[in-house]
Amino acid sequence: MNTCTPATRVYRPGTERALGLLGGGLPLLALALFFVYPLLSIGWRSFTVDGAGGPTLANYLRLWSEPGIARAAWHSLTMSGTVTVLALAAGLLLAMLFKRSRVRGRRLMFAVLMLPMLAPSLMQGLGLLFLLGRNGLVHRWTGLDTDIYGFWGLVAANAIYALPQATLIIAAALERTDHRHYDAALTMGASPWRQFLDITLAQSRYGLLAAVFVVFSVTITDFGNAIVLGGPYRVLANEVYDQVAGQMDINMGAAVGMLLLLPALASLLVERSALRRAGTGSEHARPADVRPGRGRDLGLGLGSVVVLAPVLAVFATVVYASLVKLWPYRLELTLAHYHTDLPDGYTPIFTSLKLALLTALAGTVLVFALTLLVRRARPSLARGLHVMATLPAAVPGLVIGIAYLMSFNTGPLADMLYGSLFLMAACNLYHYHAQSYLMLATGMRAVPGALEDAVTCLGGGLLRRLRDVVLPFTAPTVASVFFFLFMQSMVTLSAVVFLVTPELNLASVAVMQLDANGFVSQAAAYATCIVASVAAAALAMRVCATLLARHFQRRTPDVA
Structure with a gap:
C-alpha cells in the first residue's frame, strides 16, 4: 500500500509528467521512424x-x-x-x-x-x-x-x-x-x-x-x-x-x-x-557442484x-x-601493410570508431529510456512494447540495410540523413536493439520497486529516482549494453554495406573491398586492427563494469 500523500511531494507534477513523456516518447518515436517505417517500406517495395x-x-x-x-x-x-x-x-x-x-x-x-x-x-x-x-x-x-x-x-x-x-x-x-x-x-x-x-x-x-x-x-x-x-x-x-x-x-x-x-x-x-x-527454474535450485573427474x-x-x-x-x-610482404609469394615479415598508402588510409577505421561511439551513446540512452517505460507501463501496454522492442531480432542485417536504402535515399529525409553517420548509427542500433533491450530489462528486474516508492514518498521526482535507485542497481548492465553496442558496431557488415558512400566508408566494408580488389594483406591488416580495437573495448567493458559494481555496491542500501 502506498502511504505517500500529495503533501509530501516537493517536485512539480507538471515537470514530472513532461520528463516522463519525453523519456518515453523519444525512444518510441525513434523505434517507429528507424525500424517500423523502413520495415514497412521494404515490404511495400x-x-x-x-x-x-x-x-x-x-x-x-x-x-x-x-x-x-x-x-x-x-x-x-x-x-x-x-x-x-x-x-x-x-x-x-x-x-x-x-x-x-x-x-x-x-x-x-x-x-x-x-x-x-x-x-x-x-x-x-x-x-x-x-x-x-x-x-x-x-x-x-x-x-x-x-x-x-x-x-x-x-x-x-x-x-x-x-x-x-x-x-x-x-x-x-x-x-x-x-x-x-x-x-x-x-x-x-x-x-x-x-x-x-x-x-x-x-x-x-x-x-x-x-x-x-x-x-x-x-x-x-x-x-x-x-x-x-x-x-x-x-x-x-x-x-x-x-x-x-x-x-x-x-x-x-x-x-x-x-x-x-x-x-x-x-x-x-x-x-x-x-x-x-x-x-525461470526453481528459486530453491542449487547451483552445480563440479566434482573431480579425471576421465571426464x-x-x-x-x-x-x-x-x-x-x-x-x-x-x-x-x-x-598482415605481416608478410606479398601474400603468398614473399613471406618476409614487415609492417608495411599497417603503414598503408591506400587512398583512404586508416580513415575507415577512425570512422568506424566514431560510428561505434555514437551508436553506443545514443543507443544506450534510448534503450534505457524504453526499458524504463516498459517497467512503469500498465501490463497490457508493457507486453505490446516488449514485443516491439524485441522484434528487431527477427530482421536480418541485410534486410534492415536494404530497408534503410529504400526508406532514406529519397524523400524528405534523404537530404538530411542519407550518407550520414547518424543514419548508420540508427541502422546499427536497431540491428542489435533486441539484445540490448533484453540485457537492460534483465538488469532492471534487480531494482526494488519498494525503494522507488520510498524515494517518491520522500519527495523525489523522476531524476532523483534514477540517480538514487535505478542507476545504482543497473549501472553494470548499462555499461555492458554500451560496450556491446560499441563492439557490434565495429564488426557489423551486412547492415551497413548498402549505406556506405565514397566519402563515408567503414572498416568492415573496407576489408571486403580490399579483399575483392586483391589487396589481401591490407585486408588482413585492417581486420587485425578491428580485432585489436574491439578487444580493447571488451577489456575496458570488464574493467568499467567491475569498477561500477564496486562503486554502486557501496552506495546501494541493503534492501534484504
Whole structure:
C-alpha cells in the first residue's frame, strides 16, 4: 500500500509528467521512424515493379521462375542446417567444459572462443582462405591440392562464426540446472552417461533448441563469409547483394530480403516459445557442484582443443598474413601493410570508431529510456512494447540495410540523413536493439520497486529516482549494453554495406573491398586492427563494469 500523500511531494507534477513523456516518447518515436517505417517500406517495395501502376506479385513469381534464386535458397538451407548441427555439438562440448569440468586453462580457452565475436564475419573466411585456399599455407607446405571455396568452406567459416553464440546459450542453460537432480541420480546409482542423457540434456533442452534456431538464423543470413568463400556455391545473401548492388533491382532485392526474413522470424517465435516453456527454474535450485573427474576432464579438454584449434589457427593466420610482404609469394615479415598508402588510409577505421561511439551513446540512452517505460507501463501496454522492442531480432542485417536504402535515399529525409553517420548509427542500433533491450530489462528486474516508492514518498521526482535507485542497481548492465553496442558496431557488415558512400566508408566494408580488389594483406591488416580495437573495448567493458559494481555496491542500501 502506498502511504505517500500529495503533501509530501516537493517536485512539480507538471515537470514530472513532461520528463516522463519525453523519456518515453523519444525512444518510441525513434523505434517507429528507424525500424517500423523502413520495415514497412521494404515490404511495400517487394510488391511493386518499376513502371507498374499498383501492387503486384511479379517479384515473388520471379523468385520461383528464376532457377538461380531457388538454387540459392536450397543452398542456404543446406549450409545453415549443416552448420547448426556442427555448432550445436561443438557448443555443447565447450559449454560442458566451462560449466561441468575442472580443466585447467579454461579462461584461455574462453578467450579463444570469443575471438569470432571480435571481428567481422568475413575474417573467418579470410583466415580459411589463407590456410586452405589454392595458394594457402597448407598447399605450400604439403603440396596437397586444397580448395576451400564452396559448400564446405562456407560451413567451416560459419561454424566458427556461430560457435561462441551457441556455446554461450547452452552454457546459460546448463547453469540453470538444479544440481539436486544429480545428487538423486547418484544415490540411485546412475552412471555419468545416464546422468548426462537423463538430466543434462533433458534440463537444458530448451536452451539447446534456442541455440539451434539462433545459429540457423544468423548463418542463413550471413553475408561476409558468403562473399569471400561462396564462389560458385551461391546463397541467398549473394542474391540479395547482387540484386541491389549489381543489377540495381531494388524491388527484386526487397522480395529476396523478405524471403530471408521468414526463417529468422520463425526462429524468433520458436525461441520465445522455448523460453516460455523453460521458465525461470526453481528459486530453491542449487547451483552445480563440479566434482573431480579425471576421465571426464581429459575427454572434455582434448575435445575442446580439437574444436578451438581451428579457431585460433584461422585468426593467427590472418594476423600472420598482415605481416608478410606479398601474400603468398614473399613471406618476409614487415609492417608495411599497417603503414598503408591506400587512398583512404586508416580513415575507415577512425570512422568506424566514431560510428561505434555514437551508436553506443545514443543507443544506450534510448534503450534505457524504453526499458524504463516498459517497467512503469500498465501490463497490457508493457507486453505490446516488449514485443516491439524485441522484434528487431527477427530482421536480418541485410534486410534492415536494404530497408534503410529504400526508406532514406529519397524523400524528405534523404537530404538530411542519407550518407550520414547518424543514419548508420540508427541502422546499427536497431540491428542489435533486441539484445540490448533484453540485457537492460534483465538488469532492471534487480531494482526494488519498494525503494522507488520510498524515494517518491520522500519527495523525489523522476531524476532523483534514477540517480538514487535505478542507476545504482543497473549501472553494470548499462555499461555492458554500451560496450556491446560499441563492439557490434565495429564488426557489423551486412547492415551497413548498402549505406556506405565514397566519402563515408567503414572498416568492415573496407576489408571486403580490399579483399575483392586483391589487396589481401591490407585486408588482413585492417581486420587485425578491428580485432585489436574491439578487444580493447571488451577489456575496458570488464574493467568499467567491475569498477561500477564496486562503486554502486557501496552506495546501494541493503534492501534484504
